[in-house]
Amino acid sequence: MFHLQCIKCNATYPPEERIYTCPRCGGLLEVVLELDKIHVTKEEMDPRWMGVWKYREFMPVSEKARIITLTEGGTPLHRVDNLREEFGVKELYVKNEGANPSGSFKDRGMTVGVTKALELGARAVACASTGNTSASLASFAAVARLSCIVLLPTGKTAMGKLAQAILHGARVIAIEGNFDEALELVRRVCDEMNIYLLNSINPWRLEGQKSLGFEIVDQLEWEVPDRIIVPVGNCGNSSAIWKGLKEFYEYGFIDRLPRITGIQAEGAAPVVHAYREGLDEVVPVENPETVATAIRIGAPVSAPKTLRAVRESGGLMEAVSDEEILHAQKMLARREGIGVEPASASTIAGLKKLLESGEIDSDERIVCVATGHALKDPEIIIKSSEAPITCPADMERLKKVVAQVL
Ligand SMILES: *Cc1c(COP(=O)(O)O)cnc(C)c1O
Ligand SMILES: [Zn+2]
Numbered sequence: 001m002f003h004l005q006c007i008k009c010n011a012t013y014p015p016e017e018r019i020y021t022c023p024r025c026g027g028l029l030e031v032v033l034e035l036d037k038i039h040v041t042k043e044e045m046d047p048r049w050m051g052v053w054k055y056r057e058f059m060p061v062s063e064k065a066r067i068i069t070l071t072e073g074g075t076p077l078h079r080v081d082n083l084r085e086e087f088g089v090k091e092l093y094v095k096n097e098g099a100n101p102s103g104s105f106k107d108r109g110m111t112v113g114v115t116k117a118l119e120l121g122a123r124a125v126a127c128a129s130t131g132n133t134s135a136s137l138a139s140f141a142a143v144a145r146l147s148c149i150v151l152l153p154t155g156k157t158a159m160g161k162l163a164q165a166i167l168h169g170a171r172v173i174a175i176e177g178n179f180d181e182a183l184e185l186v187r188r189v190c191d192e193m194n195i196y197l198l199n200s201i202n203p204w205r206l207e208g209q210k211s212l213g214f215e216i217v218d219q220l221e222w223e224v225p226d227r228i229i230v231p232v233g234n235c236g237n238s239s240a241i242w243k244g245l246k247e248f249y250e251y252g253f254i255d256r257l258p259r260i261t262g263i264q265a266e267g268a269a270p271v272v273h274a275y276r277e278g279l280d281e282v283v284p285v286e287n288p289e290t291v292a293t294a295i296r297i298g299a300p301v302s303a304p305k306t307l308r309a310v311r312e313s314g315g316l317m318e319a320v321s322d323e324e325i326l327h328a329q330k331m332l333a334r335r336e337g338i339g340v341e342p343a344s345a346s347t348i349a350g351l352k353k354l355l356e357s358g359e360i361d362s363d364e365r366i367v368c369v370a371t372g373h374a375l376k377d378p379e380i381i382i383k384s385s386e387a388p389i390t391c392p393a394d395m396e397r398l399k400k401v402v403a404q405v406l
Contacts, residue, residue: 001033001034001037001060002015002031002032002033002034002060003015003031003032004017004019004029004030004031004032004203005029005030005031005032006022006024006025006027006028006029006030007027007028007029007030007304007305007308008022008025008026008027008028008304009022009024009025009027011024011025012032013029015031015060016120018120018196020187020197020201020202020203021201028201028203028301028302028304028305029203030203030206030243030305031060031203031204031206031207033058033060033247035247035250035251038057038058038251039057040057042222042253045057049074050073050074050075050215050218050219051071051072051073051074051211052069052072052073052108052111052112052208052211053067053069053073053111054073054074054211054218055211055214058210058214058244058247058251059112059207059208059211060112060204060207061112061115061116061119062119065115065118065119066115066118067111067115068111068114068115068118068140068143068144069111069115070101070102070107070111070139070140070143071101072100072101072107072108072110072111072208073100073107073108073211073212073215074215075095075096075097075098075099075100075215076095076096076099077093077094077095077096077215077216077219077220077367078093078094078095078096078336078338079091079092079093080092080093080094080332080335080336080338082335082336083331083332083335083336083348086331086335087351087352087355087362088355088362089351089355089360089362089364089366090362090363090364090365091225091364091365091366092351092366092367092368093220093225093366093367093368094332094336094338094348094367094368094369094370095212095215095216095367095368095369095370096338096340096370097212097344097369097370097371097372098338098339098340098341098344098370098371098372098373098374098376099373101139102132102135102136102139102164103132103135103160103164103372103373103375103376104132104135104136104294104371104372104373104376105209105212105237105369105371105372106132106133106135106136106137107136107139107140108208108209108211108212109136109198109200109205109206109207109208109209109236109240110136110137110139110140110198110205110208111140111208112204112205112207112208113137113140113198113202113204113205113208114137114140114141114143114144114146114198116204117144117146117196117198118144118146120196122146122195122196123146123147124146124147124148124149124194124195124196125137125141125146125147125148125149125195125196125197125198126148126149126150126151126186126189126190126195126196126197126198127150127151127186127197127198127199128150128151128152128175128179128182128183128185128186128199129150129151129152129157129161129165129179129182129199130152130153130156130157130161130179130233130293130294130295130296130297131152131157131158131160131161131162131165131293131294131376132161132294132371132372132376133150133198133199133200134150134152134157134161134164134165134170134172135160135161135164135165135168135376137150137170137198138150138164138165138167138168138169138170139164139168141168141169141170142168142169147171148168148169148170148171149170149171149173149186149195150165150170150171150172150173151173151175151182151183151185151186152165152172152173152174152175152182153174153175153177153178153179153181153182154174154175154176154177155174156178156179156293156296157293158293158294158341158376158377158379158380159377159378159379160373160375160376160377160378161376161377178287178288178296178298179288179296179297179298180284180288180297180298180299183199183234183301186199187199187201199234199301200234200235200236200237200301200302201236201301201302205236206236206239206240206243206302207240209236209237209240209241209244210240210241210243210244210245210247211244212237212240212241212244212369213228213240213241213242213243213244213245213248214244214245214248216228216241216367217245217248217253217254222253222254223365224245224254224255224256224257224258225258225364225365225366225367226258226259226364226365226366227258227259227260227261227315227360227364227365227366227367228241228258228259228260228261228366228367228369229261229262229263229347229350229351229366229367229368229369230260230261230262230263230347230369230371231262231263231264231292231294231295231343231344231346231347231369231371232262232263232264232271232295232300232306232317233264233268233294233295233296233297233300233343234297234300234301234302235271235300235301235302235303235305235306236302237369237371238260238262238306238309238310239302239305239306239308239309241260241309241369242260242309242312242313243309245257245258257313258313258367259313259314259315259316260306260309260310260313260315261310261315261316261317261318261350261354261360262275262306262310262315262316262317262318263317263318263319263320263346263347263349263350264295264317264318264319264320264346265290265291265292265295265296265319265320265321265322265325265343265346266290266319266320266321266322267285267288267289267290267296267322268285268288268289268290268292268295268296268297268298269285269319270282270283270284270285270298270299270300270303271300271303271306271307271317272317272318272319274303274307275307275310275311275316275317276317279307280304280307280308281303281304281307282299282300282303284298284299285298285299286298290322290325290342291322291325291326291342291380291384292322292325292341292342292343292345292346293342293343293377294341294342294343294344294371294372294376295343295346316354316359318350318353318354318359320346320349320350320353321349322342324349324352324353325342325343325345325346325349326342326345326380326384327349328345328346328347328348328349328352329341329342329344329345329348329374329381330385331348332345332348332370333374338370339373339374339375340370340371340372340373340374341371341372341373341374341376341377341380342377342380343371343372344369344370344371344372345370347368347369347370348368351366351368389401389405
């Protein structure tokens with residue numbers, strides 16, 4: 001019903017094989033579903049609920065698999081009319097992935113990834129992470145009773161994410177280096193010490209994440225938006241969304257495809273550079289730097305998949321500054337009541353920039369994917385906002401202060 005295939009040399013492998021890249025050429029692997037073996041109608045997919053396992057027929061796990069779930073997915077798709085008016089665009093939505101159990105879309109991937117880890121008989125799982133992957137993996141590993149090791153770059157992980165990994169019982173190792181170095185190390189340690197790797201290079205994880213694409217069109221009553229805007233870090237999510245939508249298109253659930261538009265931070269924009277220069281692979285950025293720590297990645301492993309998704313779909317890649325990101329974070333919070341972390345706000349910043357430059361048409365129907373919750377990184381909010389006004393515990397003084405701020 002499904003197998004693994006190399007996106008570079010097309011070699012295929014059975015699903016039982018515990019590999020993350022092509023043993024023959026080192027290329028990225030992708031799960032290939034045999035869509036003609038799937039028989040389900042829209043109505044048969046349980047209409048009472050949303051979530052990753054609503055689309056079980058499209059999820060590559062065996063019938064008898066023990067599914068590890070925290071009821072992930074099923075997140076709100078907000079129609080954001082205040083922002084829509086301000087931007088002067090036809091129709092605008094925010095897909096709020098911060099509403100997932102651990103506060104980011106990573107949960108969609110981990111429910112499938114950890115289910116697969118059990119199927120493959122793993123006893124320990126590991127990842128390198130800018131934060132959210134570790135928070136998510138730690139919580140799913142806890143339910144599955146698997147040992148969990150996470151490698152985080154020292155001092156660069158947002159406080160909420162670090163706290164979650166610790167809370168859920170992961171063994172946290174702070175690597176004196178950046179994310180790219182941590183990922184390189186964890187890949188080798190997993191190979192040599194028989195630990196199951198759950199970074200987004202793991203093709204099974206991306207199968208869960210493709211449900212984000214499924215859910216967007218499902219929530220729009222199968223009316224495909226013109227464009228989906230996604231923050232791009234390691235390139236797992238943007239390519240997974242595209243894969244899911246292509247499957248629904250080929251299966252016949254939708255009759256067209258949206259443009260995938262990826263946003264990076266200026267200080268960590270290797271995919272934007274590759275896109276502009278027409279390359280299929282990225283030239284790594286040496287010292288990536290941005291307030292949006294979730295996308296502070298210089299050598300994204302799945303870049304060829306995202307570049308393919310953006311080009312195939314007729315989308316584009318754009319970079320935004322930290323200042324634009326923090327401004328967009330406040331706009332979304334103050335106009336729409338939606339609190340997101342900086343990486344997520346990059347999509348709003350990117351939309352604003354691309355509308356102003358005319359690269360996105362105001363006549364479009366657009367979905368911005370807000371990937372993670374504001375409380376993941378409370379420090380950046382405090383640091384980039386006005387401090388609270390202090391006031392003595394005195395009624396007369398308080399009235400003066402209130403009169404001033406009203
Ligand atoms: C992981 C993450 C991203 C980047 O996704 P990739 O799949 O690495 O491109 C963006 N935003 C948030 C909040 C994340 O946790
Ligand atoms: Zn290959």
